[in-house]
Amino acid sequence: MRLSTYVLPASSFALAAVLSVVAAGSAVTLVEDASEQAVTEQFQIAGLSWASVDATGLQVFLFGTAPTEADRFRALSNAGQVVDAARVIDQMDVVDTQDLAPPKFSVEILRNDSGVSLIGLVPKGDKHDAMVTRMGKIVGQENVSDLMETAEHQVPPGWDDAMRFALEALTRLPRSKISVEPTQVLVTAMTDSEDERVKTEAALLKLAPEDVRVQLAISAPRPVITPFTLRYVIEEGAGRFDACSADTDEARARILQAAEAAQGMAPDTECRIGLGVPTKRWAEAAELSIAALDALGGGTVTMTDAEISMIVPEGTDQALFDQTVGTLENDLPPVFDLTAVLPETPEANDDGPPEFVATLSPEGQVHLRGRVSSEMTRQTAESYAKAAFASAAVRTTARVDDTLPGGWPVRVLAAIEALSYLANGAVTVTPDDMHIAGRTGDQSASAAMAALMAEKLGDGAEFTIEVEYAEALDPQAALPTPEECLGRIQTVLGDRKLSFEPGSDTLDAAGKDILDDIAEVLSGCDQIDLEIAGHTDSQGRESMNLDLSQSRANAILTELRNRRVLTSTFRAKGYGETQPIESNDTEAGREANRRIEFRLLLPENDETAESELESPDDSVEEDGASGTEDAADE
Structure with missing residues (x-):
């Protein structure tokens, strides 16, 4: 009786415990299945077929390999929408990313009267510093604003050629914007005159690298045309312009089209665009005047500002003349004043007119x-x-x-x-x-x-x-080629020698006279890429000879500049004793080795520009005129 009193309660508790465990297990299973099913359905809706789900207890494990980091984050977010985010365990992988794309190197170079600004991304290295240094030589180091960023990456193909061309354009164009990319250079600039624009464009196109696309957008201020003149002539059924002026491109096109519709014009006809037009209806007046002259069969029409003078051939029908001139007077814009002349047929005169x-x-x-x-x-x-x-x-x-x-x-x-x-x-x-x-x-x-x-x-x-x-008579077109200029320098030098005072970079009196002649030759040449090379013999220390040759080359450059020679494309370089032309064992040989040489820098390879960015000792030259020095080096 006493034992049954303890067994019955103990059995009840044991049964209750068993039932509780069974109920808890069933509940956990139910939660696991519900969580796994809910997250799976959410992934299907979101299109995340690569992701899989496994629930263990209250924790939800996410498996799979995400295409990108963003897809992995999407899977976490979608799972967090249907279950508590704290229960989600991320065991997903991400596909290995490819190598990072190279940075896009580009530079915007802005030059104006206040200096140069550099904005963009360039490869890190010595070339970046050399580029900034060269621009400092052009405008002054204190006037260069370097806002460029650098990146540790391999220099892309074409970048060096593009930068060399950009620096050349910057040297020639004081007011410019130059956009540089590895495969293209866009130059937007303003020149002082139309002649300078044409000359600069031709020079830059000649220097353009083969593998770099160059776009030039160089403009020039429109000249003031005084008086604003147009003269159209029709003789023997053919028309031509002796003078043509217009205020806009549209006006020029209208005037040339009117001439073409009349009796035509020379194929190489030019019509200047400029300022100073008396009225915006200039093109309209020109069209009407040319058409009237064509209707009369010939003659000349001259427009000078607001004055129009028309002269028709002798024998033109009077009635046709009166009708055409009257119509023209009524149709012309009010500002214009027309004078029309029908010459009388002269009487016969055996003596002929005076002249x-x-x-x-x-x-x-x-x-x-x-x-x-x-x-x-x-x-x-x-x-x-x-x-x-x-x-x-x-x-x-x-x-x-x-x-x-x-x-x-x-x-x-x-x-x-x-x-x-x-x-x-x-x-x-x-x-x-x-x-x-x-x-x-x-x-x-x-x-x-x-x-x-x-x-x-x-x-x-x-x-x-x-x-x-x-x-051939045009002074600009008749300018000598760089090779011809170099030949003229050689002729001027002849057997004479550019000589310095002993151990210094000061020209003696004879050297100054020779340099006067060389400056006169260069003043008649277009801008050429010229190197002034200084050389010494082998006496003295090598470092001293190198410094002396450099200072003497600089002295020649300075003297030419003082003689008002444009030297922006010149370079002075000292070679010391490294390039002898005679043996240094004799006095005559040493005297020959002490010399100044003028050499053309070849633009097709333009190694000089590259050397300024890379190594000061590398250059490509064409042997040219030279003047020897008779002063002994230390």
Whole structure:
């Protein structure tokens, strides 16, 4: 009885414990299955098929290999949406990432009057410092603002060539923005004149690397055209411009199209764009005037600012002339004033009209002949010609004729002034016409003469311009090549020697005279890439010889600069005793080795630019003129 009292409660407790364990196990299993199913369904909805789930107790384990770190994070986030994030155990992997993409190297170089700014990412190394140093030489080290960042990475192909070209462009363009990438360089700049723009573009395109795409957007300020002039001529069924001016590209296109629709024009016709137009309706007036001249069958129309002068051939139908001119007057913009002339047919005259002729020979000799209205006119014409040309080159054989028409002196002086635009030719003056013919090296000469005639002779005056542009006479086009310049330096040097005071970098008197001649040669050359190389013999310490040769080369560069030679593309370099041309065992050999050489730096390889970025001792040169020194080195 006593034992049953203890057994029964103990059995009850044991049964309850067993039932509790069974119930707890069932509950845990239920929670595990529910969590695993919920997370799996969420992954399916999110498209995370690579991820798998396993629940153990209250913990939810995530397995699988995520394509990216972002996908792994998405899986964690989606699991945290359906179960407590604290229960989620991350056991996922991520696919190994590929090598990082190389950085995008690029530089924006801005240059203006205040200095140079550098912005961008460049490879880290000595070339970055050398680039900044070279820009400091151009604008002054204190004027260089270096905002570039650097990256430890291999230099991409084309980067060095692109940077060398960019530095060359920066040297030539004081106001510029240059964008540099490994395979392309974009240059945006402003020059002082149109001639400088054309010259700079041609030089840069010549220096452009083969594997780098170069884009040039160089502009020039529009010139002020005074007076604003247009002259269109139709003779024998063919049209041409003696002068053409427009205020915009659109206006130029309209004017040229109007001429093409009339009697055409020369294929190489130029129409200058500039400032000074009297009205924005200039192109409209030009179109109407050219069309009217075409309707009349020929003649000339000259627009000088707001004045329009039209002269038609003799014998033009009077009724057609009146109708065409009347229509033109009504259609022209209000600011323009039209003067139209229909010349009368002259009576037969066996003696012919009086004339005055001024001629200029290719040798520069000027001859004034024909008739002048008074002795005062003859003396004035001769003095005017001597002022425009060399006094000794002028010869006058004109005779006085007091029956000449009024305004003859003005026409004579205008003829002499027009002659000054020619390299050779003649100007013939008659009472009804002025004929200018010859050759010139100035492409704008015809336009300038047309403006001069319109100004001096007034409305209704008839004149003809038959001037041929010859490139050989153009001072700019006739500039010698770098090789020719080097040959001229060699000719100037001859057997003479550039000599210094002993042991110094000071030129002696004879050396200064030679340098005057060399400076005169260089002043007649375009900018060339020139190296001034200093050399010594082997006497003395090698380091001292190297320093002396460098200081002497620098002295030559300074002396040329003092003689107003443009030296921005020159380089002074001392080679010391490393490049002898004779044996140093004899006095004659040592004297020959002490020398200054002028060498062309070859632009097609442009190793010099590379050497300034890499090593000061590497250069590619073309042997050129040299002047030896007779001073002994220490």
